[in-house]
Amino acid sequence: MRTLGVDLAASTKKTAAAVLDWSAGTARLEYLALDVGDREIVELFGAGSMTGIDCPVGWPDAFLPFLAGHLNFDGPPVLGHDGIEGRRLLAYRDTDRFVTAHTGLIPLSVSADRLAHPAMRCAVLQAKIAAGHGPQARDGSGRLAEVYPAASLKVWGLLARGYKGRGAPEADRLGALLADLCEAAPWLDLAGNEDRLAASDDLFDAVMASLTARAVAVGQTLRPPVSHAAAALTEGWIHVPSGALTGLAAPAPGPAGATRGHSWSENPDNRS
Template sequence: MDLAAAAKKTAVAVIEWSRGSARLVHLGLDVQDQEIVSLFGASDMTGVDCPVGWPDALIPFLAGHLAFDAGPVLEHDGIEGRRLLAYRDTDRFVTGRTGLIPLSVSADRLAHPAMRCAVIQAKIAALHGPQPRDGSGRLAEVYPAASLKVWGLNARGYKGRGSSEAGRLAALLGTLREQAPWLDLGGYGDRLAASDDMFDAVIASLTARAVALGLTAGPDDAHAAAARTEGWIHLPSCGLDGLAA
């Protein structure tokens, strides 16, 4: 799913897999929490394009500020200290691997979708049990722009409603179809070409397939502890063809 701060512009895509092929069987836009939780319950793996946690350093910083305890606040004096408050371990990992800089979950507009994501995680936990933030359960954090870069697809300039953005999105969708001929879009091609949100939901679903197959760069020992609390962005470690194997 491509999660927004509210139902508007939140998109979901469900892909059914069989040996050597896959089919897009559901595509939705402006999706409410209840549908997201229901789709999670019916799916083997869900990829969410939204942070599932916050930087570990942020909690003691805020608690210290609230309690007038200068110690944990002054630990983050200066730009480098503030970067630890703004970016998670996984954000730095993604930048090192791809050159992309994920938006900050604590210092950018991404915080609003993340708050909604936390509520959705709680709703999922109430019905299906808590899902580990490192992606080792049935919910994994994904980053469509990074997945597209790993797969060699040019993902620049396709977000927006202008004619140039629409043209780039249509071209990007065409490239995806060429490189993944095993993916049946189930008649949703025109809708995907008209919505970057729904397109991102499809990429999130494809990345979820990579997570399910164990074909992503998961957290190693050095990152494992932070991934359990902050979350972990799963980058594919295979080409598109590897998803249909």
């Protein structure tokens, strides 16, 4: 099994990708790149078993009727969201509230925060994947799943805050976090990329997304309860790990999807 993790940003410059090859109780980092474009992501998706993407794959169900009502001077869909509680239904999805209830973390709003621009790119990317490999269900039941590295870190006991940024405190925290990850997962072979990972939170989050993609593939994430199932198909669903990090290296019951031929470069700087 090969899992792809994507830390998706609005621009390619801050977008990172990581591929892990899982076999014989180990995971080896086969591919690590920054400044990744859509075409490359689609190609990597096609060659993998499961992809975890750190970006919302949908918007709140209430958001589109609200915008349509505003555009068409149709009062009820707009007035139904009067007040702060009504506006929260426009800002947060079912999955966002579910994650907060289970982890205490509050995901950024896809419609009212810094995630809006990356999410637009993600929608285009999903359309490109659908054109080449078929539509992928937004609840993660296909080969593409929404992930949230901060939640994965917390569930796996790697409590990390303040590691994003280029200052000295952030770099020190990222280096310590990477060391903690390597200690907690001795089966993880970073293939000599430790320095690159310690210097870039984008690359680190891509590896975390790839690890979480493995959790999705082997059934070790929280799936949508019946009460959230319909919304998960339209809004998306954040896959939060349900088991320990150590459980990822156990033999998988089978690949999440068929893999396709691809030349996986041993050189992490080769993005062909």
